[in-house]
Amino acid sequence: MEKQVLHIDCPDEKGLVYRITEVLYRHGLNIVSNQEFVDTTTDHFVMRTAFEGEETPNGVLEDLRTSLPNEADIRHAEIGDRSIVIMATKEPHCLGDLLLRYSNGEIPADVQAVISNHDNLRSLSEAFDVPFHAISHEKIDRKTHEAKVEEVLEQYQPDYIVLAKYMRIFSSDFVDRYKDKIINIHHSFLPAFIGANPYQQAFERGVKIIGATAHFVTDDLDEGPIIAQDVMPVNHSYTAEEMASAGRDVEKTVLAKAVKLLLEERIFIHNGRTIVFE
Amino acid sequence: MEKQVLHIDCPDEKGLVYRITEVLYRHGLNIVSNQEFVDTTTDHFVMRTAFEGEETPNGVLEDLRTSLPNEADIRHAEIGDRSIVIMATKEPHCLGDLLLRYSNGEIPADVQAVISNHDNLRSLSEAFDVPFHAISHEKIDRKTHEAKVEEVLEQYQPDYIVLAKYMRIFSSDFVDRYKDKIINIHHSFLPAFIGANPYQQAFERGVKIIGATAHFVTDDLDEGPIIAQDVMPVNHSYTAEEMASAGRDVEKTVLAKAVKLLLEERIFIHNGRTIVFE
Amino acid sequence: MEKQVLHIDCPDEKGLVYRITEVLYRHGLNIVSNQEFVDTTTDHFVMRTAFEGEETPNGVLEDLRTSLPNEADIRHAEIGDRSIVIMATKEPHCLGDLLLRYSNGEIPADVQAVISNHDNLRSLSEAFDVPFHAISHEKIDRKTHEAKVEEVLEQYQPDYIVLAKYMRIFSSDFVDRYKDKIINIHHSFLPAFIGANPYQQAFERGVKIIGATAHFVTDDLDEGPIIAQDVMPVNHSYTAEEMASAGRDVEKTVLAKAVKLLLEERIFIHNGRTIVFE
Amino acid sequence: MEKQVLHIDCPDEKGLVYRITEVLYRHGLNIVSNQEFVDTTTDHFVMRTAFEGEETPNGVLEDLRTSLPNEADIRHAEIGDRSIVIMATKEPHCLGDLLLRYSNGEIPADVQAVISNHDNLRSLSEAFDVPFHAISHEKIDRKTHEAKVEEVLEQYQPDYIVLAKYMRIFSSDFVDRYKDKIINIHHSFLPAFIGANPYQQAFERGVKIIGATAHFVTDDLDEGPIIAQDVMPVNHSYTAEEMASAGRDVEKTVLAKAVKLLLEERIFIHNGRTIVFE
Incomplete structure (x- = not known):
């Protein structure tokens, strides 16, 4: 079962997946699964990323917030918890x-x-x-x-x-x-x-x-x-x-x-x- | 595929299946399948009977009408036709x-x-x-x-x-x-x-x-x-x-x-x- | 829920449904549902009949045995029991x-x-x-x-x-x-x-x-x-x-x-x- | 309907999604949908990316090949074609x-x-x-x-x-x-x-x-x-x-x-x- 999960929710723009996966890569996280969807009727982007590791390294959420548009809603959850x-x-x-x-x-x-x-x-x-x-x-x-x-x-x-x-x-x-x-x-x-x-x-x-x-x-x-x-x-x-x-x-x-x-x-x-x- | 089919639709009362199958038996018909249902909310009886034979012998419908309540709706259909x-x-x-x-x-x-x-x-x-x-x-x-x-x-x-x-x-x-x-x-x-x-x-x-x-x-x-x-x-x-x-x-x-x-x-x-x- | 149920299992021949329902009618039983099937690959007949009443009147099974071929297997069950x-x-x-x-x-x-x-x-x-x-x-x-x-x-x-x-x-x-x-x-x-x-x-x-x-x-x-x-x-x-x-x-x-x-x-x-x- | 699609198939390693989306971003492509899967029993990665645009800009496939492991199998398809x-x-x-x-x-x-x-x-x-x-x-x-x-x-x-x-x-x-x-x-x-x-x-x-x-x-x-x-x-x-x-x-x-x-x-x-x- 997946354990560490990120939920990202923001207006769509080019390069979102790239910017998100760049942060995870920089922090040495191994992505287990990625799912994205763009609601083209409202130009809205959502992404669910599960990655390995017992806990999420400090600074990941912060770096994501820096990297993504201000409106982005970024949530982290520990499955099983x-x-x-x-x-x-x-x-x-x-x-x-x-x-x-x-x-x-x-x-x-x-x-x-x-x-x-x-x-x-x-x-x-x-x-x-x-x-x-x-x-x-x-x-x-x-x-x-x-x-x-x-x-x-x-x-x-x-x-x-x-x-x-x-x-x-x-x-x-x-x-x-x-x-x-x-x-x-x-x-x-x-x-x-x-x-x-x-x-x-x-x-x-x-x-x-x-x-x-x-x-x-x-x-x-x-x-x-x-x-x-x-x-x-x-x-x-x-x-x-x-x-x-x-x-x-x-x-x-x-x-x-x-x-x-x-x-x-x-x-x-x-x-x-x-x-x-x- | 079934060929000769009877549709019977009438107010429910005791002995309907018996009376219907009696007529078919008397006419020497071999029933292939019988399906009945009683709608207990309205006390109504419906029955579909398929029997063998290239055509329905004369008098079967008449005898059914005699044997069943006056309100009974009796229809005969030849499938494939x-x-x-x-x-x-x-x-x-x-x-x-x-x-x-x-x-x-x-x-x-x-x-x-x-x-x-x-x-x-x-x-x-x-x-x-x-x-x-x-x-x-x-x-x-x-x-x-x-x-x-x-x-x-x-x-x-x-x-x-x-x-x-x-x-x-x-x-x-x-x-x-x-x-x-x-x-x-x-x-x-x-x-x-x-x-x-x-x-x-x-x-x-x-x-x-x-x-x-x-x-x-x-x-x-x-x-x-x-x-x-x-x-x-x-x-x-x-x-x-x-x-x-x-x-x-x-x-x-x-x-x-x-x-x-x-x-x-x-x-x-x-x-x-x-x-x-x- | 149905309560009294009969299971009949025997070699197919003409008039089985008629003979069975005749016995039930004679004993004053009201059939709630009837389901029959003929396995035409083996000429075998099965029928499940549910009827109303708290118990099955004496003699019904006996009369069915008399009325049906010797090989018939006739079982009675009380659902819920x-x-x-x-x-x-x-x-x-x-x-x-x-x-x-x-x-x-x-x-x-x-x-x-x-x-x-x-x-x-x-x-x-x-x-x-x-x-x-x-x-x-x-x-x-x-x-x-x-x-x-x-x-x-x-x-x-x-x-x-x-x-x-x-x-x-x-x-x-x-x-x-x-x-x-x-x-x-x-x-x-x-x-x-x-x-x-x-x-x-x-x-x-x-x-x-x-x-x-x-x-x-x-x-x-x-x-x-x-x-x-x-x-x-x-x-x-x-x-x-x-x-x-x-x-x-x-x-x-x-x-x-x-x-x-x-x-x-x-x-x-x-x-x-x-x-x-x- | 999606039109431009990339299929990427290679041994799993860290940062694959990041490297792929980086190339697409650099070429100004807008990703419509991304789907990835890692077969953890064989440590193998597959990804399907659909992006907008009538045709795939020159150099994208080449840059992907440079960016990804040698074993990567990279295919491009035009849906509808x-x-x-x-x-x-x-x-x-x-x-x-x-x-x-x-x-x-x-x-x-x-x-x-x-x-x-x-x-x-x-x-x-x-x-x-x-x-x-x-x-x-x-x-x-x-x-x-x-x-x-x-x-x-x-x-x-x-x-x-x-x-x-x-x-x-x-x-x-x-x-x-x-x-x-x-x-x-x-x-x-x-x-x-x-x-x-x-x-x-x-x-x-x-x-x-x-x-x-x-x-x-x-x-x-x-x-x-x-x-x-x-x-x-x-x-x-x-x-x-x-x-x-x-x-x-x-x-x-x-x-x-x-x-x-x-x-x-x-x-x-x-x-x-x-x-x-x-």
Whole structure:
């Protein structure tokens, strides 16, 4: 697995790859993989570089900043060193799959805690030795509830928050505070069948495919930048509940994929879309 | 390939399969395959039975009518004996794929003609020895145009009409006249990205999957009963045009599948949904 | 979910469906779904019928035996009433996924126990309250080991045995004793890359697809009747270990599907192949 | 579409990307996309760089050769400027699909001619205005037949030869002469079901998936480096012929994909495997 990763994000201009790789070469770093993309509709450049070495030599980031345009956003991450908190409501399929993968060593992060607005997922979390926090939303307003959630998040300071079927909507304030740090899994297809009972809608419409979308959370409900999508075939013999069950299988697969991409720092967000370097 | 096929469609009640197979047995028919489905939300029964024999013995349909409830809709079809007219506008990918399959013996029907509102697909159709009719919609109103189309259709009397990227909308009158006989292929996902430039919308939204849906044509634009759907993965490096190109590949695959299902009489329509016996 | 299911398996002849449904009708049973298939290469008939009712009226099986050819094999199953024992070795991905589904109510059976030849999966099993039996194969011969396994199986009397990455080969005697009752999940494609280190072989060959096959266990190693197969795309950037990791994801999906088909009694075995009524 | 492309292939060492992009920057070239891969099992580096500009300035290749290790293999290609000859035997599905795509502008190459050892595909080729050469293999030995094929190939000097269901085996001499220039489509899975009647074998084995593999042609029959693979689900109700028909659909899709990758110069061959930059 790659360990040291650089994320560079800046307006496109000639020679960017040359200037970046020159700095890395000068510091004696061996590049393991390089991925770049130029969004030609906005003339924007993004690059993900993984290089060998236990740590990044001093001065690399500084030299990159000197060498690149002022607007450049340069980030460094150590893969395997990430941390997440998972939030869920009552459904165990996505949470359980993530915890299983975590216990199998397939999640390159520390799963610090599970937060839920109900208590029924406690035994599942604790079976995998992950601390569980039930923060009920009942009888309190959204602001108070979010404050309690934030209190727990403050305690862990996770790099990312993974919504594994967390069924409550965050306020703009909350979303802003964790900008580009919260990902969600959404049944069915975005932007189709928005609203209540999507599987009932899908059933009534007689769809032949059921899907799921993992996306970043923004103020636009279920409309943040898409990270991953997949589908599963269904047919007329599926009841609405069986479609939902098929949907749960896609959801857990797509969310697991998105979490992996996120924790390996393979995702850039630009102009409302993601660039995903698989 | 199956040849003699019965379609039975009626309110569910006990003993339907028994009564149907009793009639077939009494007439000495050998059933090759039987497929039934009960829509339990509406208590409705559909059954497709294929049996051996060059022709259906006299009296079978009559005896079935006697044996089954009055409301039963009983249809008989001879597979391989069907006929279609294909309608297209300017894009050759779906039409070409159907013509190729036709010439390879993979379409169990006579492709009687191609009708287009433009002339550019003439050489493609004629290369496969299929008569081509250009009926321009320019400078005439929709009613007049449809009358001209109907005139050609009358000449061929096709069992089905396949819209292979025909980009004009039919009037309610036209659709009514060919109820349950017209199928269409629609880019992207129904009901998502309805409107102009769906691939541009998909590109801007950064979707990771492109799809196509084949459906019956009803008055609700692009909302008729779904026959088949499929998808293809795309990513950030696809331009809107490349997404459209990927989309064309899915479109042709899905339409070909729907045409095959249609001509093998594997589709029932009930309550706005299809039952497809694959 | 369907509850009462009949499996009928016999040489094909005219009127079988009629005779079967006549008996059911006579006993006042309401058929929920019927699926039949005739293997025309061997003139063999199989049928799966699900009907409503908490229990099967007395005499139905007897009357079917009277009505059908002597060679007919007629079985009755109550879905939801099944029981399984899972066997595994050291890898947790398939076992964990099955246990999760079991705890979510998605496995229509009682998971009675987990048997392993190692001890490391004990905490996973016990986290889901499933008894765990470690039966080491070390320092004893295969016959003795199998006798110990059988002793535990005798105690549970499961309907089926699911090998969820159980890495030991059974003797012919063992396989015979549980004929058509053991299913297995196999990496990669059958019959491709048989032998040691299949993912290393797949990597060296530069395959672009990784698959898994669920099958019944017979004397022919990894060659029993296939139940389900699926694949996942891979590419040049995958190491052998990453291919194996992708493979694990397919394995768990395919095994879960096969287990569901098995427990819903949707599988027939005839002439070395399966007929799967999905 | 990209136009100017560089392929660089050499033993890995520090600073390769830096040295390459330095040369391009010095010559004022704007990189559109860069893709690199290091095969860490052999310490080998490959890079594909697409840059803007109608032509490559003089001296770029020379400067790259100076800047890079002696062993480096540096190739330049102009996309859209490629040419191919298609070879087929009797089956029209792959050839027809390629010709349709060619006529739709979806093949970035000049399809110069079709060569077959039979005459039945003549009208299909000529319908798309592509010259057709029937070179019968009957009553002559392989050497003589290949000499005749080479004579026609010499006349066209294609960049690549696409075997679209060409059912004859080439001699080592022929393969050597067109090393890394011939691609083939193979039914079923490599290396599974090698031998005669693969679909019959697949049918008898009761497979649930049918696949196709596009690969470079080497001396090892059907064992050259894999370019692309895909599958299609099948089930017990498919006859061997229906499996073959499903297989034809996968074959044409996979071959079309491989041809596009080839003509856009997205494929490297190293150590018997391909690196495909999609």
